[in-house]
Amino acid sequence: MGTPLGDFIRARRDSTQPESLGLPERGRRRSPGLRRQDLGARAGISVEYLTRIEQGRDRNPSVAVVNALADALGLDPAERRHLRYLAKITGGECVARPRPAPPSRQVRPSLLRTLRLLEPGIALVTNKLGDVLARTAAFETVTSGSGLLDTDTPNLTRYVFTDPRARTFFADWDEVADEQAFDLWLGPSVETSEWFTAELAPLAGPELTRRLNRHVVPRRGVLRLNHPSGHELRLLREVLDASSDAQQLVVLLPEDEATAEAVDLLRGRSHGPLRAIS
Template sequence: MGTPLGDFVRAKRDSIRPESIGLPRRDRSRAPGLRRSDLATRSGISVEYLTRIEQGRDRHPSGSVLNALADGLSLDTTEREHLRYLAKITGGACAAQPHPAPPPRTVRPAALATLRLLEPGVAMITNRAGDVLAHTTGFALLLRGAGLLEAAEPNLTRYVFTDPRARTLFPDWDRVADEQAFDLGLGPSLQSSLWLRTQLAPVAGPEFTRRLDRPIPPVRNALRLRHPTAGELRWDRETLELRGADAQQVVVFLAADEDTARGFERLRGGLRAVV
């Protein structure tokens, strides 16, 4: 049985062309990617140990081994952070099948106080299941009328895959769907991931299920939103991980260009005029 860590290492190894890292070009008749022996040599570990990691038979590699694998795979900063996170959840995985359960929606007072400091900007507190647990007034203004915040317990993953308005809001819907499905596989816990999968699979169908369990993180470029009055807006996203086992995050949206900054200012000006 594989593990999130092992699946990622194997998929990343398979995605690397040997010639891109200075190794001889592979015969086209052979399987693509690096051989285990190539990665083991580059990482300074044995082939046998690498095999145990990839097959999920070693769930507790040391920090030095993780660093060596990251070097051997030429991971960038984001991928290195992802590797460490996968090692954490792989090491804590229980052999028994967990019971699906929704993630907690309680937000600590200190996290809410941090969010208030970001007013009147665009920010939210979420978790990897996509729950929108708290948000700034700027976030509410940006998403007004889109349908996301109309639910009693807003969830971005559910919204993306089940609300037709999401395809209008997100011009790059496929990329956003890839992000949400990938993040669901990272927590907040295995129980909560299974719970939301069970909820969504019957109603979201193959657009959701075919995206599950992909080991390679999707590329996260600027997020495009199509606003009904402000037009197309582009946002960079900065994520602050909060301490705790609930995998909560503060996500701050920053205007990616001057047109977006001006468009959002017009939205805020219109709100002040109404008030």
């Protein structure tokens, strides 16, 4: 049985071309990407040890080995952080953990006050599972008619993978889906991530499980929305972590003048108070 750490290393090895690391092309290969032999040599570990890590038979590689693998694969800083996180939770799989359970939906009053100060801007409080815990009236405006906020406990990840309207609303649906799947690894806790993934997987099907196992570290560029009114919105994202609560404050800023004007038009149609969901 594999592990998240082994799956990530194997996925990155398969997607890494030898030429990108300055290695010679060795003709036809049975599988794509980098050979175990080449990766092991670059990382200074044996092929046998690398095989055990990839197959989940060694769950506790040292920090030095993890760093050597990151160097050998040419990982960028975000990918290195993810590799270290996977090493941590993979090693913890052998330790008894609490029963998986949903995270708290309570938002600290001070965080709600901060969100209120951002009115009339577009902002929300969420967590890595995609729960929309509180939002400004402007966030409701730019998502109106999309179906995202139709439930009492809206969740962005569930919406992306189970609501057909999401594929139209998000102009770059594939990228957004990769982002939401990746963030499930970073939920409020390992237990809550396991709970939510188990709940969502039967509904989302292979679209979710395939993306989870690929471990694609998202780039999080401009968020493009096709508003049902016909406006195309281009939004920049600023994310501020409220680490003590495993929540985050997300602010969406118009990327261009056309988007700013469209948001003003939409905001003129609808006014509402700050919404918190508990």
